Amino acid sequence: MANLKQLAAELSLSVTTVSRALKDGPEVHPSTIARVKDAAKRVGYLPNHHGYALKTGRTLTITAVYPMETQDHLSDLLKLPLIEGMTLAARQAGYSLSIYSTTPDDDPVESVQRQLQARSTDGLIITRMVSGDPRVKLLLDAGMPFVTFGRTNLDTPYPYVDVDNEQIAYEATRRLADSGCRRIALQLLVPEDQASAMRLSGYQRALAEAGIPIDQSLIGHGMFTMESSAAWFDRLLGSPDPPTGLACANELGLLGALHVLGKRGLAPGKDVHIVTRDSTRLARFLPAKIGVHSVDMAGVGRTLVEVLERRIANPLGPVETILFKGEFEPGE
Secondary structure, X not given: OOOHHHHHHHHOOOHHHHHHHHOOOOOOOHHHHHHHHHHHHHHOOOOOHHHHHHHHOOOOEEEEEEEOOOOOOOOXXXXXXXXXXXXXXXXXXXOEEEEEEEOOOOOHHHHHHHHHHHOOOOEEEEOOOEOXXXXXXXXXXXXXOEEEEOOOOOXXXXXXXXXXXXXXXXXXXXXXXXXXXXXXXXXXXXOOXXXXXXXXXXXXXXXXXXXXXXXHHHEEOOOOOHHHHHHHHHHHHOOOOOOOEEEEOOHHHHHHHHHHHHHOXXXXXXXXXXXXXXXXXXXXXXXXXXXXXXXXHHHHHHHHHHHHHHHHHOOOOOOOEEEEOOEEEOOO
């Protein structure tokens, strides 16, 4: 495998020119960039990241700290498009993406501290934000470039990319109320998450506008799996005053709810109206009348990396905050 000096000698160019061409340097003519990249591909040249790290203090790696929500076999489908978007954006920017998975028993602060101590990454993407999340202050104090997927209620500016969960839950609840539903159930994730707090806020606001009193028994937490969603919704449907509408947190919550409706001989869109958030386009392929809020999670992943890349390049630059909206599609 050729090194940089050998590649430069083969092309009769200086090492500096070849290095700049491989990085798409604006001072290098486009035809030279193309010639260098073609030769690098032909001879199998790969940059020496270890040597680069020793020389510059940078690793050309970014790390996403991503917790597993449960120990179950399937818990969160949105990981797939999110990781896909982050991977492609990182590669395009010249970085390797590292996924640091944690279990539900791991301390989130300790997980970030381990990353800081290891010094094996140029920047961090942290997820599963909670109220007053201490990781934000920890990273700001450490001077580590980072971006969060989600928000926390701190006054200190910090970069984040988030989905407008309050807007999605508000619109879902309003649409269910407009369909005549007076008993509207809401699926949330874990109570500590800021995403759940935002969903609950949107739900409460929509009920207040529709003049519908809040019934705490209709609000469920922790539906990460099809099984737990099905068990919770089955209990609600078996109650003396069952729900006639449901705002699902995600695709797995939806699949659990549909399973229970089928088992009870009930039809979605007729006996129970459903609106769900969908990050994978799965809902549109189901033979059921369901309202869907689609979220471009691959786009969220790309944006997370792009914001982090700019933060690494300019740590004192403007603090970027980006909010993705859900796009509603009515059920067929």
